[in-house]
Amino acid sequence: MPSSFPRKTLAAALLTAGGFTFYWTYLTLNQGRLLFDARRRPPRELPAGVAAYSHEVPGGLLRGYVYGAPPAPDGDRAPPAGGAGGAQEGVRDLLFYLPGRGEDVLVTMQYLAWLPPRVGFATMDYRGVGHSDGAPSEAAAVADASQFLLHLRRVFPGTRVHVVGRSLGTGVAIQLADLQDFESLQLITPYDSLLEIVRKRFPLVPLRQLMRHHFDSISHCKKVVQSTKVLLAERDDVVPHECSERLMAAWPMPVAQQTMPGTDHFTIIERPDTWRALAAFAQQVGLPGGQPAPARPRAAAPDEEMAGGNDLPAPDPRGMPAWAPR
Helix, strand or coil: CCCHHHHHHHHHHHHHHHHHHHHHHHHHHHHHHHHHCCCECCCCCCCCCEEEEEEEECCEEEEEEEECCCECCCCCECCCCCCCCCHHHCCCEEEEEECCCCCCHHHHHHHHHHCCCCEEEEEECCCCCECCCCCCCHHHHHHHHHHHHHHHHHHCCCCEEEEEEECHHHHHHHHHHHHCCCCEEEEECCCCCHHHHHHHHCCCCCHHHHCCCCCCHHHHHHHCCCEEEEEEECCCCCCCHHHHHHHHHCCCCCCEEEEECCCCCCHHHHCHHHHHHHHHHHHHCCCCCCCCCCCCCCCCCCCCCCCCCCCCCCCCHHHCCCCCCC
């Protein structure tokens, strides 16, 4: 009997070690899919007034969506749909929205009716998410966002572009600010480091050694020069307020902050006050009495090739839809 005790102990230890090894290996191999909640969705028609965007990525196409009407080639504005007030004057401010983990952006776009006239909207599915092909990763998300932003600059010449990141997308938005210039940056429920958030979800895992996608926003934010606003949910069990507060404390300049009453991490995007706050901040940037404009001049014209990126063919503005009814 005594001799069998060490054998049982050894067997239990080996079984435990094997379980941890399998667990760590699974997380390592699938971390991109798990972090982005990569799920494909069946094809469906786009909402009214929304045009499709795509560029090639390994494994297929990255897909995005654009809402708003650019000028027609002859300089005339596309006729407004449904008599939307001010639509004939075109888009003055465009929100480029980088979604949260696993977010169905076509569902999110149902809230665009809360945006005022002359405010457009664009968003995308990360690789492997929604209707986009490929494998998701931190580097791919930033590169795809940068390429899409170049496209938007061409489709909307003269339009002020404002980048909006939500949850996971705040890490993408902050890194995008170092690659390209735009008018303002808005962050909905941002975090200081995704590594710290995930560490609480996956205990007993050496994440710093295994995790390839850190989204270390607290380091990247030091290069941001754009006027910035943070929107927080009143209650947030996913990104605790202290994580957002650590990020804001590290910001290189003053950050506007607003807490949306009666919201949590998920419902904050479903409230009209959130969309009105996003639009109001974007419209006030650079105006007398509003938020200051970015300190640095734009480094490149919209049609210039970004260093390290691929140039895109000039879009045909006639293929873009007019404003949908509000």
